[in-house]
Amino acid sequence: MMSDNEQALPRRAGQQGLWVLVAVGMSLALLAGCGEDDPKVEPEPEVCEASQVTCTEQTIDRLTLLTAVSTGEVREEGTTAGEFHTFVDSRAGGLTPTMSYTYLRFTPTGLTQVQVSDQAALASTEWDLAVRRYTMRVNSGTSGPSCVSVANTPEGTTFASVTSKSAAGEFKTEAWFDSTCTLIPDDSGLGGPATLLGGFWTYQSCVEMTGRIFIVRLADGRHVKLEVTGYYEPAAQQVCNETHSVPQPSGSGSIRIKWAFLP
Amino acid sequence: MRLGAWLLLLPLGCGPVQASREPHELPETFAGSRAGQQAGARPTSPQAVPPSFGVDEQVESAVSPGGRFRVHFSRVGLNAVPPGDADGNGVPDAVDVVGRAYERVADFYVGLGFLLPRDDASVGADNGGDGLFDVYLVDFAGRADGAFRLDGCESVDQKCAGHMLQENDFAGYDYPSFEEAVSILASHEFFHAVQAAYRPGLGSVASEGTAVWASERFDATLDDLEQFTSSYLSRTDRSLVLDPTGPAASFSYGAGVFFQYLGERFGDRVILAMWQESLVAPTAPWAILLDTVLRREWGADFDTAFAEFSQWNLATGARARVEQGYARGGGYDGLAPSARTLPTEEADVRVTTASTRYFTVPGGSAEVLATYVLKAGEDPAKLHLLVAAVTDTAVLRVSRAEGTGALSAKVDASDASEVIIAVVDGRHEGVGRYGTLCLTADPAGAPCVDVTPEPEDPEDEGGCSAAPSGLGWAALVLALLALSARPERARVPERARVPERARPTGTGAGTPPARS
Numbered sequence: 077m078m079s080d081n082e083q084a085l086p087r088r089a090g091q092q093g094l095w096v097l098v099a100v101g102m103s104l105a106l107l108a109g110c111g112e113d114d115p116k117v118e119p120e121p122e123v124c125e126a127s128q129v130t131c132t133e134q135t136i137d138r139l140t141l142l143t144a145v146s147t148g149e150v151r152e153e154g155t156t157a158g159e160f161h162t163f164v165d166s167r168a169g170g171l172t173p174t175m176s177y178t179y180l181r182f183t184p185t186g187l188t189q190v191q192v193s194d195q196a197a198l199a200s201t202e203w204d205l206a207v208r209r210y211t212m213r214v215n216s217g218t219s220g221p222s223c224v225s226v227a228n229t230p231e232g233t234t235f236a237s238v239t240s241k242s243a244a245g246e247f248k249t250e251a252w253f254d255s256t257c258t259l260i261p262d263d264s265g266l267g268g269p270a271t272l273l274g275g276f277w278t279y280q281s282c283v284e285m286t287g288r289i290f291i292v293r294l295a296d297g298r299h300v301k302l303e304v305t306g307y308y309e310p311a312a313q314q315v316c317n318e319t320h321s322v323p324q325p326s327g328s329g330s331i332r333i334k335w336a337f338l339p
Numbered sequence: 340m341r342l343g344a345w346l347l348l349l350p351l352g353c354g355p356v357q358a359s360r361e362p363h364e365l366p367e368t369f370a371g372s373r374a375g376q377q378a379g380a381r382p383t384s385p386q387a388v389p390p391s392f393g394v395d396e397q398v399e400s401a402v403s404p405g406g407r408f409r410v411h412f413s414r415v416g417l418n419a420v421p422p423g424d425a426d427g428n429g430v431p432d433a434v435d436v437v438g439r440a441y442e443r444v445a446d447f448y449v450g451l452g453f454l455l456p457r458d459d460a461s462v463g464a465d466n467g468g469d470g471l472f473d474v475y476l477v478d479f480a481g482r483a484d485g486a487f488r489l490d491g492c493e494s495v496d497q498k499c500a501g502h503m504l505q506e507n508d509f510a511g512y513d514y515p516s517f518e519e520a521v522s523i524l525a526s527h528e529f530f531h532a533v534q535a536a537y538r539p540g541l542g543s544v545a546s547e548g549t550a551v552w553a554s555e556r557f558d559a560t561l562d563d564l565e566q567f568t569s570s571y572l573s574r575t576d577r578s579l580v581l582d583p584t585g586p587a588a589s590f591s592y593g594a595g596v597f598f599q600y601l602g603e604r605f606g607d608r609v610i611l612a613m614w615q616e617s618l619v620a621p622t623a624p625w626a627i628l629l630d631t632v633l634r635r636e637w638g639a640d641f642d643t644a645f646a647e648f649s650q651w652n653l654a655t656g657a658r659a660r661v662e663q664g665y666a667r668g669g670g671y672d673g674l675a676p677s678a679r680t681l682p683t684e685e686a687d688v689r690v691t692t693a694s695t696r697y698f699t700v701p702g703g704s705a706e707v708l709a710t711y712v713l714k715a716g717e718d719p720a721k722l723h724l725l726v727a728a729v730t731d732t733a734v735l736r737v738s739r740a741e742g743t744g745a746l747s748a749k750v751d752a753s754d755a756s757e758v759i760i761a762v763v764d765g766r767h768e769g770v771g772r773y774g775t776l777c778l779t780a781d782p783a784g785a786p787c788v789d790v791t792p793e794p795e796d797p798e799d800e801g802g803c804s805a806a807p808s809g810l811g812w813a814a815l816v817l818a819l820l821a822l823s824a825r826p827e828r829a830r831v832p833e834r835a836r837v838p839e840r841a842r843p844t845g846t847g848a849g850t851p852p853a854r855s
Contacts (some may be wrong), residue, residue, distance in 0.1 A: 133770035137578050137691050172574060172590060261584075268584045 081115075104253035112118055124295035125221035131218055131257035138259055139211075139269060141194030146178040146208070152186040159336040161305070162187040165258050167329035168208045177206035178215075181301055184293075187333065204294055207331050210307055212273040214292065222295045225249050226272035230288045240337060241299040241338050244291035268307065276304035282322035283307045291338070299338040307333040354409055355714040357747060380465045382475040382504060383411065390477040390504065392418055395415040402471065405624050407455075409471040410437050418477045418507050421517070431692035437474060437505065440525040446626030447526075447557050454531035457500040462490035465618045466502075472532065481511055485524045488492045489530035489539060490516045490777075497621060499535040504529050515562075519599045523563050526554040538617035542582040543591035545625035549610055551595025559667060564599060567592040569673025572652060579645070579693035580626045580718050594788055596671055601629075603666060612636060628692065643763030646828045649695040649763045653727050663734055677761050681707070682779035684786055689713075690722075690764040691771040699764075701729055702728060702755030704780035710747040710787045713774040717773075719743035722772075723763035728755035752780070768803075 082310050134143060146168060154161030164187070168175050174195040180187045181204050190203040197203060197215075201222040206213050215222035227244035237243075252260050252269035262270040264279070273290055285305060292300040304311040309327030316322040367839040380393040383398050392398050396416040400409050414432050420433040428435070445455060445630040460470030467473035472734055479485075484506040484674045492499035507514065514520035530553035531539070534546060555564040570593030577583070579597060583590045589648030601609050613625065620628060630641040636704050652674055659668030676697035679685075682702070688711070690696055700707060709726045725744035728735040735755055752758045760778060777787035 118755055133691075136689075137581055138584055140577065140583070172570065259584075267582060 079127075088165075121210065126201050126218075126221045126240070127223075129198050129218065129221050131253040134257045134259070135198070135218060137193075139228050140173060141198070142173065142176050143195050144175040145191055145193050146176045146189075148175075148178045150178060150180065150187060150197045151248055152187045153332070154334070156239060159334065160186050162315060162333045162335070164207050164331040165329065166207045166209055166331045177208040177211075179203035180205045180207065182294060182335070183338070184337075189291060201295065209252075209329060210331075211268060211271060212252055212276065212278060212304070212331075213269075213271045215295070217251045218253050218269075219250035223249070223293075224295055225293045227293070228275070228289045229291060233289045235289055235301065235303045235334060238289055238291065238301045238338070241291055241293070243301075244293075244299075247291075247293050273302075274305070277307060282316035282326075283328070284317050284320065285289070285313065285332065292335075300335050301338055302333060302335040304331065306330060347808055353714055356429060361786075377841050381473070381502060382477050383730050386466060388418060388472070389600045389609055390418070392416075392475075393436065393478065393519070400468070401434050401438060405445070407472060408438055408441045408471065408474055409467050410434050410441075410474045410476065411467065412476040412507070419593050420507050425636065431732050433508065434476070435776060436521050437476065437525070440518075440521045441472075441529060444522075444525045444529045444557060448530065448553070451556070451607050451838070453533045453614070454536040456529075456536050457493070457498060459500045460503065466490065475502065475504050476507040477504055479506045483530040484512060487535070489535060490541075495621075496540050497538050497618060499539050501535050502571070503532065509595065519561065522558060523554055523561050526561070527551065527563065530554070530834040534614060537614040538621060541617060541625045541628075543588060544579060544582050544594045545613075546590065547591035548594035548598045548644055549614075551592050552598035552610060554596065556607065558585060562670070563592075564595050565667075565672075566748065567781055568596045568655070568671040569593065571596050572671065572673035573653065573675045573676070574695060574727075575652070575695040577694060578691045580624065581692070595647075597648055598650075599665065600651055604644070604647065605633070605639070609633070609637065622768075630638055630767060631689050641767045644722040644765075645765040646725075646739075646763050648855035649761050650725055650727075650739075652695075653725070653737065653759060653761070654730065657732050658729060658734050660712060662731065673711075679778060682777070683783060684777045685759050685792055686775045687773045688762065688776040689773050690762050692764060692766045692769050694764050696762045698760045698776070698778070699757050700760070700780075702730075702752040702757045703753050705750045705782065706749050707758040707760075707778065708747070708749040710745065710777045711762050711832050712745040712777075713772060717772045718766075718769060718773065721765040722746060723761075723765060724748050725759075725761040726750040727759045727761070728757055729751045730754075730756045795828040810817065 097247075100282055102118065109173075122276045129135075148168065149163070149164035150165070151163050152160055153163050164178055164180070166178060168177070177197070179190040179192050179197055181190050187205070190200070192203060193198050197206065197220060199221060201215065201220070203215050203220065204224050206215070206219070214224040214226055216224045225247035227247045229238060229243045230244065233243060236331060252271060252329070254260060260270045262268050262274045275288050276290075277287055278286050285307070286304065290302045292302050294300065307328060307330065309330050310324055310332075312322050312326040316326075364433060377752055380386045392413060393416055394431070396413045396418060396435075398411055398413050400411045402409050407718065412418075412423060412431065414420070414431065420431050423659055424430065424431045425432055449455060450846070452565050456472050458470040459466045460474065477562070486504045487501055489499050489501040493550060505528065506520070509517055510519040512520060514523070527550045530550040531546065531555075534549070539546070539744070551567055566624070567589060570589035572593065574590060577590060579594060598610055609629075613628045616628040616632050617623070617625070620631070624632075626641055633639040633644060654660055654663035655665065655668045655671040655674055658761070659665065659671070665671060674697060676699035679698050679700050681700050682822065683700070688696065707726060707728075709724060711722070711724050713722070719741060724740040725737055726748045728736040728750045736750055738748040738750040740746040750758060760776075762776065779785060779787045
């Protein structure tokens, strides 16, 4: 029996996923080779070269990565065709988290939860996005072995106005440690890691949404536009955004993400 | 720039053990508070970072009886203090209470040898009107209840002056009384001002931890330390030398129990010496400062102190006894060992710097043996294994194993309701380490020791020896060395088998814990 805050997972757990990825890549290459007579050859999907995550021990300590898989609920709330609005219960046990981030994967039917613990996720390419409390990170660089990258859009960009990846700035992978594994903190003053999606909120006296639109490039080359629309329940979030003060109870830890695949 | 996001502190869900009191301050970092001070002003200024007085509020001030503090307050408006003035001196009694409390606290810290906060006459025009230390009574609206803010430093990040914000009326707060709330806030927040007279940027664990200690030391009947200990004791697997990221600041407050241990074990001077050393080594982390002064003045070091601290933590809550650790450990609660069954063998058990993993197994068996074998290539230094036979109300005996590499200890558990095992990492620098933990009550030590048939030896017909012979120790060392050198590709390491006849006993079959 293990408690919620156990940290006893093998560091190499999940590395099997790398081999699977390589095998898939080789299979795709072979399939492409077999299609020489077909005049309508589909373009090869981009293959992510899974990378070794650096500074993993520091990340485990700094981000309090745990071994208990998140039980937070994930559900789709959107009703617009081709557009998703996903609710993620990101409370993770409360102020001092007792469970892992909630790991998510972008799929044609919505964001689906990947049952993996924090420490195993450091070696897993199965997930794209991780959420716990107000921290959101993608699977690349110092965060995971995959190739998920994020680009900002110009300030003032609306979700609806983004119709292609051309709106994106420079795509970056997670890099909250420097070459000596010294933490690069965000600008909140809280000492947390500078994650690529950290700009979705700002704070005066409550967690206000910035409305910033991000473009996420997935490991298979697809692109997603993404906006975090709430950290509190919607009514409380609206009051917070308008008055810089949030009523209680606020429902903090109720992350909502609006997103859609881009052509 | 984002300011401290205190609302992130409001949890929807409850972890297994959470502090029963919210942190006193907004989670402003040293750098953040400095930047805020440079950009902003005192709470009487329209440009002040909230909480602050309204532009239409009439702000008055009164000097404390000892003449060292100026308390700023309003009688009407959002930040109004309780209006009662029983002594008829024209100043609300609440303000009198604050002034007297800060005077008492200042006297106490001077008595311990600490510096008092620096005069703020030199910080500019916005200094409260004079060089007295300023306390502003403002409404935190339940989000926090105090804050120390820096005004300026004599040298880079050292010898700094500042001012205090404190909740105006504590209405809606969970304190026994206004007077007790003021005593807690005055002793806690003013100690931040004391820290600033040395080096205020030592991080949240040192800053909040010693402030909680200071409050307890000022008046042991105050309950702040007791309220926060669970924030540390429930998460001893976290590194004490890494400040928590994000708003989990209660861990730093809970770290007060470590400084309480230091104060009780080595005397108040060890805390003072650490802060004094921060002026000598202006960039050194607090753990190095502490290690330095422990070595220099007490013949100890961080590692040995942390290991003993981990043992003291066994005797907390209902198991507290003065002779086994804290003088008031009955009020410290929240130790959360992870339950295991017997026997158990678990690979890749991780420990990191200045952390302890506690496990518990059922008692009642003649002996419980624990082994912890580091993976090959791991730094073997400063690792400790404690095995404690306990009941619900007492720590009966503790067996310890120290040293490098494979550790093994056993304890008589026949009269114990459970056995608590602690794997302690006493380093203050480094990264996580992994090893195999094995726990058993098997008389032969299986599966943690290698049970081999007895050789035909007419000279050894008396059965297995309770204490290892010289050859037995040699066999043990060889066996454990062999295990330590096994290939890393073995995801689940082979069992840490120890020849039965060479079963190690740590520091014996268990000795009563003592404060030593």
